[in-house]
Amino acid sequence: MLVILPKHKGTDREFASLKRRLSLLRKEASRKPLVHKTAAIRKRWPRVSLVGYNYDNLLKTFKLARVDNILYGIVKVNNIQLQMIALNDPEKNKDLLLQSEIIISKNKIKGYENQIVTDSIDLSRIVKDFGVIAVYTENSEDAVPMKRGETVKDLIKKLHLKVEKNSYAVIFGNSAKFQGQRVALSHKLGDMDRVFIKV
Known part of the structure; x- marks a missing residue:
């Protein structure tokens, strides 16, 4: 726009506003973003977290998407839509586990009461046990x-x-x-x- 605009006495204000706009855009582009690298997953009730299961088997069984080394998706069990999250490391993702109503894991995780330790995943039985x-x-x-x-x-x-x-x-x-x-x-x-x- 600066190249196309003719330069004469009547366009001085237009040039000044364009230069001001350009400098603001350059400042904004040079700032580092304040966003964390972990993706935000919107909470939906009830949330089921799977900890310690093989990702390949889970991807074959359920339709899940990979978001920052976390498998995430909506699974239908008895016409109820559940939000499912699969994690490998419970220490790095404590915030997701604290928001989960049901935690299914292969090994016992300390500090969580609402968990089931099992090798097989039977969601319909688990949903009934938790009163959904x-x-x-x-x-x-x-x-x-x-x-x-x-x-x-x-x-x-x-x-x-x-x-x-x-x-x-x-x-x-x-x-x-x-x-x-x-x-x-x-x-x-x-x-x-x-x-x-x-x-």
Whole structure:
């Protein structure tokens, strides 16, 4: 732009603003980025961490992507989507392990209560042991993962819906006394329930 712009008395201000802009861009380019080299993995509930398993076998079994020597992906178990992370070194990735609800490892790791030590990975059994239930909404194919004992109000918060004074839900499933029962927002949900929310 500096080359194309004709130089005369009327374009002095334009030249000055272009030079100022160019110097700011050069300063910004010379600064070192403050970003850490480890990739940020967005937290999603429930998160399952696998520690000490062979990466090649995990890549064959599950559809995972490699991010900074960590395998990461979303795995479907009984129509529940789980966030799965596979790590080799638990010491370097303590922050990821602390955010995980379920830790599956070949060897015992000190300092973590929510872990299972096993050679084989049976996710459907592990998910049930940790109290994760599948709840379906009106037209959903995939289930919403919930903790056992959570209520309709918790489901509404997860779905980011507004709660009004006369809100209620209609439930088809195990937690209802009869199919199509109208329940309050304080009703505890059960596994495989289908919930129609009337907000």
